[in-house]
Amino acid sequence: MRACRLLISIWLRSITRDLFLSMLRGLSRPIRILSIFSVEDFSRILFRTWRADVKSVRLKSETFTSEPRYKRAELTVIEKEALDSASFFHSPRGLLLYWIIGITGIMLAVMIMASAVRAETIKLQGAGRKSFDAEVVSVPFNGKESKAVRLREIARILEGSFSYDGAAKIVEITSEGKTARFLIDADRFIISKRGMSQIAGRTSKPIVLFRGASYIDIISVKTFLRQFHNAALKPLPGRLIQALPLPIRENAKPETVPLSVSFPNVPAASTHSEPAKLNSKLAPFIHSIVIDAGHGAHDPGAIGPSGLKEKDVNLDVAIKFGKHLSDLAAGKIFLTRNTDVFLSLKERVEFAKRHRADIFISIHSNSMSPPHGRTASGTEVYFFSAPSDNEARLAERLEGGPFDPKAEGIDPVLWDLMVAGNVVESHKLAYSVEDLLPSEIGLPKRGVKSARFYVMYYGVVSNIPSILVELGYISNPTEEAKLADAEWRDRAAKALASAVANYLRDLERRYPSGKGWSR
Numbered sequence: 001m002r003a004c005r006l007l008i009s010i011w012l013r014s015i016t017r018d019l020f021l022s023m024l025r026g027l028s029r030p031i032r033i034l035s036i037f038s039v040e041d042f043s044r045i046l047f048r049t050w051r052a053d054v055k056s057v058r059l060k061s062e063t064f065t066s067e068p069r070y071k072r073a074e075l076t077v078i079e080k081e082a083l084d085s086a087s088f089f090h091s092p093r094g095l096l097l098y099w100i101i102g103i104t105g106i107m108l109a110v111m112i113m114a115s116a117v118r119a120e121t122i123k124l125q126g127a128g129r130k131s132f133d134a135e136v137v138s139v140p141f142n143g144k145e146s147k148a149v150r151l152r153e154i155a156r157i158l159e160g161s162f163s164y165d166g167a168a169k170i171v172e173i174t175s176e177g178k179t180a181r182f183l184i185d186a187d188r189f190i191i192s193k194r195g196m197s198q199i200a201g202r203t204s205k206p207i208v209l210f211r212g213a214s215y216i217d218i219i220s221v222k223t224f225l226r227q228f229h230n231a232a233l234k235p236l237p238g239r240l241i242q243a244l245p246l247p248i249r250e251n252a253k254p255e256t257v258p259l260s261v262s263f264p265n266v267p268a269a270s271t272h273s274e275p276a277k278l279n280s281k282l283a284p285f286i287h288s289i290v291i292d293a294g295h296g297a298h299d300p301g302a303i304g305p306s307g308l309k310e311k312d313v314n315l316d317v318a319i320k321f322g323k324h325l326s327d328l329a330a331g332k333i334f335l336t337r338n339t340d341v342f343l344s345l346k347e348r349v350e351f352a353k354r355h356r357a358d359i360f361i362s363i364h365s366n367s368m369s370p371p372h373g374r375t376a377s378g379t380e381v382y383f384f385s386a387p388s389d390n391e392a393r394l395a396e397r398l399e400g401g402p403f404d405p406k407a408e409g410i411d412p413v414l415w416d417l418m419v420a421g422n423v424v425e426s427h428k429l430a431y432s433v434e435d436l437l438p439s440e441i442g443l444p445k446r447g448v449k450s451a452r453f454y455v456m457y458y459g460v461v462s463n464i465p466s467i468l469v470e471l472g473y474i475s476n477p478t479e480e481a482k483l484a485d486a487e488w489r490d491r492a493a494k495a496l497a498s499a500v501a502n503y504l505r506d507l508e509r510r511y512p513s514g515k516g517w518s519r
């Protein structure tokens with residue numbers, strides 16, 4: 001053992017000094033560098049002194065230079081051990097091993113880099129049915145490694161958009177007007193196009209989320225793409241694929257279904273309208289708007305304290321709403337009923353389907369049982385989703401009970417996927433109504449809410465904006481008086497029409513000429 005004292009004169013950045021000293025102390029071999037000129041050479045110093053064994057480093061003196069960020073420090077480094085020339089890595093055999101390890105490491109690095117460049121790929125049919133190379137990776141499905149393709153990669157080859165909703169665990173890929181929706185950990189997906197019935201399919205393994213990315217197993221990827229390309233044309237039969245027709249019997253009694261009312265396309269008579277608006281109505285790509293007046297005939301709906309029936313209010317507002325909207329919207333407007341007749345919820349859904357509704361709006365009036373019924377007040381707008389609060393649950397029961405996908409023979413997972421897809425546009429339409437209607441009719445806003453109304457069944461299945469409006473509380477005498485007032489109802493109808501028109505304007509802005517919107 002040989003110890004000697006070395007004097008190192010060194011320029012140190014004050015902030016790195018402690019780190020530098022602690023690293024010097026950590027070295028385990030005799031130091032070989034006698035002088036260090038600057039800390040900027042830090043890495044070089046460490047490299048050259050890796051064999052030094054520094055017993056201790058003492059700070060001899062510190063002086064400040066004119067440059068305040070720098071300090072001049074004199075260090076004393078005490079060497080603990082002399083270089084052991086007999087150490088293994090300095091023997092010929094050791095050196096050979098040293099070189100072998102080094103060269104093997106470099107070769108491994110080159111091989112890994114080469115394999116990253118030449119990753120395994122699969123030929124898949126992407127956008128325009130052209131062939132694309134998609135990267136194949138190995139990810140764990142239920143703990144077992146298996147080959148898969150990233151869903152973002154699928155969106156890329158389809159030249160579409162990709163989105164992931166982390167809260168709902170839903171992956172959405174949109175391309176050429178069609179949307180595919182996957183649920184993490186579920187082996188089912190749906191393909192939808194607005195206004196079309198949706199196609200459901202199965203994957204052989206559940207979609208997996210691995211290190212922040214979602215993957216579809218390699219066996220299912222081609223099946224999925226084939227189905228995606230053919231989805232709107234003819235749903236493919238097959239074991240993995242299951243078409244989802246609307247389970248509505250076509251032999252529903254025709255005499256109970258009233259004729260639709262369509263209003264003549266007469267330009268608005270208002271002198272306030274801009275000239276351009278007179279001959280061009282809103283959103284020509286919205287072909288059909290279905291307005292549904294709740295209840296009817298032997299089903300009066302809620303009844304007010306002085307005997308006003310919900311069915312009559314709903315019908316009058318719906319008819320007036322339809323007339324006002326026909327002045328603004330380019331599409332045809334259909335009423336599920338224009339007289340006091342009874343229609344089951346199923347028949348209303350079938351009506352929307354038969355008229356290929358692009359927008360569905362159901363009109364109702366709210367009610368609450370005592371003791372709160374007389375004071376409950378305001379307008380609510382609903383879209384289809386899980387009930388947002390207890391009042392939503394109440395409204396659900398009031399308007400025919402919660403929709404149960406299982407009772408309709410629909411897989412609940414698929415139903416949830418369809419609901420998730422339907423929320424976005426329905427929500428926008430609901431807010432458009434919420435923005436205008438309550439203030440126009442002088443009622444408080446109770447908010448945009450969600451509940452599982454049966455009557456929106458078609459809206460969800462066909463992925464069209466669908467809402468249910470509760471105008472006001474018929475159980476509240478003050479609001480009952482308003483609902484009974486024909487002039488007030490006309491104001492409500494006008495506000496509804498303006499709100500839908502605002503939504504149509506927004507659609508035109510987001511989907512110029514309807515491109516990307518519909519069937």
Ligand SMILES: [Zn+2]
Binds near residue numbers: 301399
């Ligand atoms: Zn109702």
